[in-house]
Amino acid sequence: MRLLAVIRCVGQYQKLSTDVARAVQHCGCSGGHETSPLQLCPGFLPVRRTLSFICNQGERVSSTVAKPRPKHLNLMQIRLPIPGIISIMHRISGALLFLLLPLLLWLFQASLESPATFAEFRAVVTHPLMKLVLLGLLWGYLHHLFAGLRHLFLDLDIGTELEMARLTSIIVLAAGIVLTLVAGVALW
Incomplete structure (x- = not known):
């Protein structure tokens, strides 16, 4: 049998x-x-x-x-590893850049219309609060750039090991912050 x-x-x-x-x-x-x-x-x-x-x-x-599954999973209590945080920040920065791109293009177009509009634009941009907003946009762009390069390497199976993924995540975060600080010093 x-x-x-x-x-x-x-x-x-x-x-x-x-x-x-x-x-x-x-x-x-x-x-x-x-x-x-x-x-x-x-x-x-x-x-x-x-x-x-x-x-x-x-x-x-x-x-x-x-398999036992957790009930009523609280997303705010989950402790994500640094690669997960960087991945979520990559998505958020990409969405913000996408949503703010029309505004930036409109401001750029308005600044090129005449010398008078350029002078108005320059007066607004030199305000300290606007400089902080521009630094935030620059950080979002730099973070999205470096995290995108990291994802391209991950797609090529480079840096997929746990320790290397953590290291590249820290490098992406540090590079975005350091270059934003360098630009901030140059702006002020």
């Missing part, structure tokens, strides 16, 4: 063997089953582990083992 086990997920061998034993116990057959063949589907990360068995009487036995 043979038991055909089809495993439709990927898991550790020890966990699979206990699930197989549990499902065989639920089978109403007389026992003495062999599990062959064990077929694994590569590249699939299961949320549920489902084992299906067809015993020699043609009965179908299933065993489902569910």
Whole structure:
């Protein structure tokens, strides 16, 4: 008597063997089953582990083992690693640059209309509060630039190891801040 086990997920061998034993116990057959063949589907990360068995009487036995999931997940309590924070900041800076680009183009176009509008534009831009806004935009641009380059290297499988990903994230953050400070000193 043979038991055909089809495993439709990927898991550790020890966990699979206990699930197989549990499902065989639920089978109403007389026992003495062999599990062959064990077929694994590569590249699939299961949320549920489902084992299906067809015993020699043609009965179908299933065993489902569910992974415990957190309930009411509070996103503000999750501690992201630095690469995750840099990735989120990359997206936010890209969205802000996209939304502010029409305004910047309009201001640039208005400054080129005549010498009088250029003088007005220059008077507004030299205000300290406006300089801070421009520094924030510059930081967003520099951060988006360096994080985008980092993502391009990650797409080429360069720097995907954990320590290298952390190091490049810190470099992206530091480069954006340092170059923004250099520009800030030049503006003031």
